[in-house]
Amino acid sequence: LxxxxxxxxxxxxxxxxxxxxxxxxxxxxxxxxxxxxxxxxQKSGGVVSRNAKVRQKSRALRIREYFYGIANDLSPHSNIVDFSDLCIYRVGGGPQAPRSALPAGAEPSADPTRLTALNVNQDLLHLVLAVSYAKEPEEILSSNVAGFIWITDINFESKKVTYLAPSAGNLPGKYLVLGSLTWYEP
The missing domain is CATH 1.10.287 (Helix Hairpins)
Incomplete structure (x- = not known):
């Protein structure tokens, strides 16, 4: 990348x-x-490396501040949408060809700009997703991000997703970009 x-x-x-x-x-x-x-x-003399636990705590606090504000003065909104109203994509990675399927001397490589469409599944629960302004899937890589939502519930019987957004109303776009950011509200 x-x-x-x-x-x-x-x-x-x-x-x-x-x-x-x-x-x-x-x-x-x-x-x-x-x-x-x-x-x-070289790092400056006063630089202190933070361990993984400290970075994780700091990241969780920043996500909480995004939805609730620094002084807990914001009120995010919980919304429910049908599975069909969302188009979820992951950027990069994807399956790689095994070495045995490649020409001699070639190395398998992942395309960091590859878009992969995903179906709604249980793995999305508690993930933070970016909301893209893209109008078509081909525009996702070059479009701005409107903001982020947090998936709080997935109901497979009714085919509904519940998410937390910083503001009320419909999402500005239907294309969501999956990352690896998981958050559990304390």
């Missing part, structure tokens, strides 16, 4: 902060591109 971003943005300088292994890998991969310089920077 990083290499794709470097190529897409036509970067001439790539700064790597405090990641010796990443710097080395990028330098080796990009050495054939003379117009791209990979520069290693």
């Amino acid at each position: 990083l290499l794709h971003a470097i190529e897409t943005l036509n970067a001439s300088v790539v700064l790597v902060l405090g990641q010796e292994k990443l710097w080395s890998m990028l330098r080796d991969v990009l050495k054939t591109k003379p117009n791209v310089d990979v520069v290693k920077l």
Whole structure:
């Protein structure tokens, strides 16, 4: 994904902060591109790395603030929609061909810009999804995100999804982009 971003943005300088292994890998991969310089920077002396638990707590607090406000002064709205009203997509990844199916010497690779349509399933419960302004699936990658919703319930009998949104009313678009952000309201 990083290499794709470097190529897409036509970067001439790539700064790597405090990641010796990443710097080395990028330098080796990009050495054939003379117009791209990979520069290693040292972390400042006062920088403290946060462990996974601290980052997870901080992320959960930011999500809560998004829906409820910093001072708990916002009132998000719970909405219910039919499965058919939503089109959910994942960007990137997808199944890769096994090495045995590839030409000799070729490596399997995932396309970081590949769109994959998803059906509503139990795995969506408690996920935070981005709401895209896209009018067609082909526009998802180039369209802005209107905001985020949080899936609070999925009823397979009635084929309804309940979600929490920062504001009342219908979603500004029907295309939702799945990430890996899970949140459980305390």
